[in-house]
Amino acid sequence: xxxxxxxxxxxxxxxxxxxxxxxxxxxxxxxxxxxxxxxxxxxxxxxxxxxxxxxxxxxxxxxxxxxxxxxxxxxxxxxxxxxxxxxxxxxxxxxxxxxxxxxxxxxxxxxxxxxxxxxxxxxxxxxxxxxxxxxxxxxxxxxxxxxxxxxxxxxxxxxxxxxxxxxxxxxxxxxxxxxxxxxxxxxxxxxxxxxxxxxxxxxxxxxxxxxxxxxxxxxxxxxxxxxxxxxxxxxxxxxxxxxxxxxxxxxxxxxxxxxxxxxxxxxxxxxxxxxxxxxxxxxxxxxxxxxxxxxxxxxxxxxxxxxxxxxxxxxxxxxxxxxxxxxxx
Amino acid sequence: xxxxxxxxxxxxxxxxxxxxxxxxxxxxxxxxxxxxxxxxxxxxxxxxxxxxxxxxxxxxxxxxxxxxxxxxxxxxxxxxxxxxxxxxxxxxxxxxxxxxxxxxxxxxxxxxxxxxxxxxxxxxxxxxxxxxxxxxxxxxxxxxxxxxxxxxxxxxxxxxxxxxxxxxxxxxxxxxxxxxxxxxxxxxxxxxxxxxxxxxxxxxxxxxxxxxxxxxxx
Numbered sequence: 218x219x220x221x222x223x224x225x226x227x228x229x230x231x232x233x234x235x236x237x238x239x240x241x242x243x244x245x246x247x248x249x250x251x252x253x254x255x256x257x258x259x260x261x262x263x264x265x266x267x268x269x270x271x272x273x274x275x276x277x278x279x280x281x282x283x284x285x286x287x288x289x290x291x292x293x294x295x296x297x298x299x300x301x302x303x304x305x306x307x308x309x310x311x312x313x314x315x316x317x318x319x320x321x322x323x324x325x326x327x328x329x330x331x332x333x334x335x336x337x338x339x340x341x342x343x344x345x346x347x348x349x350x351x352x353x354x355x356x357x358x359x360x361x362x363x364x365x366x367x368x369x370x371x372x373x374x375x376x377x378x379x380x381x382x383x384x385x386x387x388x389x390x391x392x393x394x395x396x397x398x399x400x401x402x403x404x405x406x407x408x409x410x411x412x413x414x415x416x417x418x419x420x421x422x423x424x425x426x427x428x429x430x431x432x433x434x435x436x437x438x439x440x441x442x443x444x445x446x447x448x449x450x451x452x453x454x455x456x457x458x459x460x461x462x463x464x465x466x467x468x469x470x471x472x473x474x475x476x477x478x479x480x481x482x483x484x485x486x487x488x489x490x491x492x493x494x495x496x497x498x499x500x501x502x503x504x505x506x507x508x509x510x511x512x513x514x515x516x517x518x519x520x521x522x523x524x525x526x527x528x529x530x531x532x533x534x535x536x537x538x539x540x541x542x543x544x545x546x
Numbered sequence: 547x548x549x550x551x552x553x554x555x556x557x558x559x560x561x562x563x564x565x566x567x568x569x570x571x572x573x574x575x576x577x578x579x580x581x582x583x584x585x586x587x588x589x590x591x592x593x594x595x596x597x598x599x600x601x602x603x604x605x606x607x608x609x610x611x612x613x614x615x616x617x618x619x620x621x622x623x624x625x626x627x628x629x630x631x632x633x634x635x636x637x638x639x640x641x642x643x644x645x646x647x648x649x650x651x652x653x654x655x656x657x658x659x660x661x662x663x664x665x666x667x668x669x670x671x672x673x674x675x676x677x678x679x680x681x682x683x684x685x686x687x688x689x690x691x692x693x694x695x696x697x698x699x700x701x702x703x704x705x706x707x708x709x710x711x712x713x714x715x716x717x718x719x720x721x722x723x724x725x726x727x728x729x730x731x732x733x734x735x736x737x738x739x740x741x742x743x744x745x746x747x748x749x750x751x752x753x754x755x756x757x758x759x760x761x762x763x764x
Binding site: 222315329330358359362365368369370372442463479 | 549550554557558589592646650651654689691692693694695697719720726730731732733734735736744746747748750
């Protein structure tokens with residue numbers, strides 16, 4: 218047994234976890250912001266859920282990104298941007314942000330495995346948040362419906378569970394659940410899996426995982442208040458019932474992802490984030506870029522440009538701030 | 547055996563230097579039927595070794611039935627966190643099960659909270675809690691591998707510290723399957739308010755407060 222202070226969030230920050238800029242989201246906006254922030258000699262951390270967590274990462278072919286003669290896959294394009302940022306000293310962390318406190322000084326970002334501190338923040342979490350829930354999902358939350366396999370996997374020992382979704386997160390969670398569950402059925406709404414090569418390989422060779430492609434969950438069915446099964450529909454319109462005790466949902470949609478913020482940000486009509494001309498949100502020192510912005514044209518090159526503007530503004534903000542601590546590098 | 551990495555140990559020693567009140571951990575063990583009592587004692591001993599302000603008293607249930615009854619302890623291992631002094635103050639902060647994994651950070655947070663004698667609750671919440679006249683029992687079910695759970699535990703423990711009417715338990719669900727079953731826990735964190743009102747997930751302060759009002763019908 219090892220005791221770890223991983224999620225301890227003290228008032229005084231540990232130096233190694235303090236960054237000039239923490240960027241949440243590593244798509245074109247976040248990675249481009251990282252290139253400029255790191256090049257400006259700011260200690261920069263990008264926290265990102267995975268290569269296919271966002272819109273560009275799951276795009277098949279890009280042929281209109283200026284300067285890049287395609288077609289290239291979106292994932293390859295994001296990967297190139299990240300490598301470029303890494304060259305300038307930016308750090309990338311594969312993790313999920315579960316909470317923030319931007320009123321703290323320095324600002325606090327709680328990720329799954331650790332806590333980070335930032336003098337400025339760039340939000341670049343995109344707009345693949347869910348817009349609707351599956352019938353039965355809300356009623357059965359905590360009674361077999363879960364969004365966290367590491368939290369709840371132990372309750373499904375030797376049971377059959379389903380994982381719904383098609384991204385790195387869904388695949389990782391499915392793999393984790395094989396430790397407990399008798400069988401994991403991966404229900405994928407699309408005709409093919411989209412995830413990083415190594416994850417695809419691992420999932421397809423794991424005997425405990427059964428993959429059902431082109432299948433949507435129509436309803437989560439409960440019995441005596443607990444999940445009993447899923448009403449599924451395949452591409453041809455054929456309906457079936459899958460008996461499961463638990464269902465872990467990792468679906469995506471088209472809504473700006475701002476739910477982890479919690480703090481009072483100025484939000485537009487459809488949940489998008491409002492920024493000023495310098496990409497600053499309603500909170501000083503917190504900038505935003507990319508698809509989560511209001512009236513944003515959803516193109517990778519525009520998200521990248523937004524990210525650059527946000528990084529330049531963050532640098533300006535930090536240089537103007539009175540609490541410069543140059544020894545952080 | 548030391549469980550903490552040197553870096554974390556040094557960090558906590560420094561963090562505990564800021565404590566103004568002495569903090570006492572009372573650990574209740576039942577050596578006969580308790581898978582995690584020994585490990586929990588090792589954790590508690592290590593934490594207590596980091597500061598003069600933190601002390602540990604281990605109470606074997608066989609010899610301390612009356613003490614356990616006084617603190618309402620029926621499951622093991624259990625930790626009661628007190629502000630020490632000539633008359634130790636019991637805020638109602640309880641841990642049932644091992645505070646390992648992510649929950650170790652809850653234990654450290656609570657020591658700092660009790661040792662500094664202050665919560666981070668908003669003024670509005672403090673005011674509402676000051677006027678609370680009826681007892682409230684919060685049970686926060688967790689697993690050690692749940693990154694969201696400490697937020698729910700800390701919120702409940704802050705409420706306990708702020709109000710004499712509130713007792714707040716962390717309950718490690720996998721160690722107490724009977725309790726998990728009794729309260730129908732299949733996902734964590736799950737907070738049970740006075741036996742029959744349930745909160746799913748690590749909700750913000752205002753949301754927990756509104757559920758408490760609902761449970762108390764006020």
